[in-house]
Amino acid sequence: GAVVSQHPSWVICKSGTSVKIECRSLDFQATTMFWYRQFPKQSLMLMATSNEGSKATYEQGVEKDKFLINHASLTLSTLTVTSAHPEDSSFYICSAMGGYGPTGNEQFFGPGTRLTVL
Amino acid sequence: DAKTTQPPSMDCAEGRAANLPCNHSTISGNEYVYWYRQIHSQGPQYIIHGLKNNETNEMASLIITEDRKSSTLILPHATLRDTAVYYCIVRVAVRNNDMRFGAGTRLTVKP
Numbered sequence: 001g002a003v004v005s006q007h008p009s010w011v012i013c014k015s016g017t018s019v020k021i022e023c024r025s026l027d028f029q030a031t032t033m034f035w036y037r038q039f040p041k042q043s044l045m046l047m048a049t050s051n052e053g054s055k056a057t058y059e060q061g062v063e064k065d066k067f068l069i070n071h072a073s074l075t076l077s078t079l080t081v082t083s084a085h086p087e088d089s090s091f092y093i094c095s096a097m098g099g100y101g102p103t104g105n106e107q108f109f110g111p112g113t114r115l116t117v118l
Numbered sequence: 119d120a121k122t123t124q125p126p127s128m129d130c131a132e133g134r135a136a137n138l139p140c141n142h143s144t145i146s147g148n149e150y151v152y153w154y155r156q157i158h159s160q161g162p163q164y165i166i167h168g169l170k171n172n173e174t175n176e177m178a179s180l181i182i183t184e185d186r187k188s189s190t191l192i193l194p195h196a197t198l199r200d201t202a203v204y205y206c207i208v209r210v211a212v213r214n215n216d217m218r219f220g221a222g223t224r225l226t227v228k229p
Contacts, residue, residue: 004161034216043205044162044219093161095217105211109154109161 003027004096006110013084014118021079021113023094029074030096034107035067038091050077074098084117091115122206127224130200136193138223140206143187150211151182153191155202156222162205165191196227 003026013019023033032051036044048064050056050071058064068080077096081088091114095107123141130136142151150169154162166173166180168189173180179192193200205222209215 006161036219043221044156046216046218049216091159095161105215106164106167107217108164111161112159114159 002108004108004110006094006113008113010114012116015085016083018080018082019084019115021092023077023110025075025096025098028098030098032097033071033077034095035069035079036093038093044093086117089115089117122208122220124206124223126221129226129228130196132198132227132229133195136196136225138191138204138225141188142208145186145208148210149208151189152207152209154205157202198227201225201227
């Protein structure tokens with residue numbers, strides 16, 4: 001149980017275009033989803049936290065108008081990178097939490113999406 | 119959430135036990151110790167977690183000192199597939215509480 005998927009697994013886009021990344025919890029309802037970004041040889045950096053049906057909370061330094069997060073259902077959150085630029089190229093990882101796991105508050109991570117902006 | 123300190127890298131011979139240390143001297147009484155690992159270009163994988171007592175599962179053992187200021191993750195028989203970055207995270211296990219990753223330890227298992 002507790003499987004999280006992401007789609008697409010990788011995407012290449014032109015500078016100035018927008019890219020949508022989906023994060024799904026396949027076998028549990030995720031009341032909270034988190035989005036992380038990871039640059040090469042660096043650790044994961046939390047970008048934002050989203051609760052189903054409400055606006056996302058962004059970390060300091062993350063532009064909410066550039067990284068649009070929607071958590072419209074208990075199994076799906078989307079991250080849209082608007083007007084992408086080469087510096088947005090990164091590995092984007094989501095995680096989901098939904099009262100599942102040993103303490104009832106574990107996070108389960110998706111496999112990540114590799115974004116390359118040309 | 120409390121901060122953790124891990125060595126940046128470690129090597130281990132295949133088939134031997136890998137012991138990965140983590141210091142968390144400012145841990146609070148209600149914070150759990152979690153271990154995740156990340157194999158290259160994949161999402162983090164949960165390994166184990168504990169509060170006070172030592173824990174063991176099919177993947178690893180977690181030894182937490184009595185004062186809870188440090189812990190050790192033990193992979194009893196490391197294989198080449200255990201080569202990854204291992205993250206030790208302390209966190210209050212409550213709803214909506216995010217997971218903050220430090221630099222982790224890059225474990226290389228060598229034949």
